[in-house]
Amino acid sequence: MYEEWKIVKSESPILGNEQLVENIWKMKREGSTYDVISLHKVNLRDGGNEAILVLPGTWSSGEQLVTISWHGVYYTTPDFKKSIVLYLARNGFNVYTIDYRTHYVPPFLKDKQLSFMANWGWSTWINDIKEVVSFIKRNSNQERIFLAGESFGGGAALNYSSLYWRDDIKGLILLDGGPVKHGIRPRFYTPEVSSIEEMEAKGIYAIPSRGGPNNPIWAYALANPDMPSPDPKYKTISDFLMDSLYISGSANPYDYPYSKKEDVFPILASFDPYWPYRLSLERGLKFDYKGILVPTIAFFSERFGLQVFDSERLPPNSEVISLKGYGHLDVYTGENSEKDVNSIVLKWLSQQH
Secondary structure, eight states: OGGGOEEEEEEEEETTEEEEEEEEEEEEOSSSTTOEEEEEEEEETTOOSSEEEEEOOTTOOHHHHHHSEETTEEOSOOOGGGOHHHHHHHTTOEEEEEEOGGGGSOTTOOTGGGGGGTTOSHHHHHHHHHHHHHHHHHHHTOSOEEEEEETHHHHHHHHHHHHHHHHHEEEEEEESOOOBOTTOOOTTOOOSOSSHHHHHHHTOOEEEOSSSTTOTHHHHHHHOTTSBOSSTTSSBHHHHHHHHHHHHTSOOSSSTTOOOHHHHHHHHHTOOSEEEHHHHHOTTOOOOGGGOOSOEEEEEETTTHHHHBOGGGSOTTEEEEEETTOOTGGGTSSTTHIIIIIHHHHHHHHTOO
């Protein structure tokens, strides 16, 4: 209910983007101590107009998307041109983004200690998103809003919209996230369990992040870029890590768009530590994307997204943009993300009237 939201930050300026202000609300959800979500709102000091909710990707959070930080630890000063949240807010939108329940799970927990995540599946996530969308509609006094999603957030936006597009959604923005081709997984993901039954039998409830507080190597490399590489094939630790991102399809330091460690390392360093296995295992759930009758724009990175996502299952009113040479993280930050992604989203939004 509305009265359960508690404001924890009000009209606070954003580091490096003082013309913007941020409000944050938090809500305790049913379940364990860690069943908590929060909502960020970013807008110009004199207010914004239409409302957009941006759903973060796997291991990501609203805090990361707004300030590239993790519970007050800042990894860089965000450049509004490289951030879809800050970019749209600077251009007059009220931009909201969510901290999933995963944001409140502390690092260094063992498998058995993560059993509270056993039921964190699509029903949980969609109910949380519904609570957030209902609040945004009240807060913005709008009947429907735009819904955007980065990576996993794109799939979450589609799943949610398949149920509630008539009541809640004006349009969809998918940022290297969408329906996954059957049997294909991202190259960096090697599952330890393959079913919910196996998850429960082995007591493995979470997928540790590739970065985040459980793995400070990304923050270390950001602070010490010229330290020797642990692999003699590379000169520095930065070279070693950038190549690992290239191999996984996450970034492209060797060709356009020329990923930079200063852009991508902070993302890895500020990831949440865990992600619920159940969200990856509930493959039997059926969501009808072809029944979503709202304007949709979908961006897919060539090195990652096109190999994983199934554009044939997108909503019928979809405009699909392939980002040649892009790795997964390049869609969200980098020297060319304003030109190739953010400005195109802004133009598309201006046409949805």
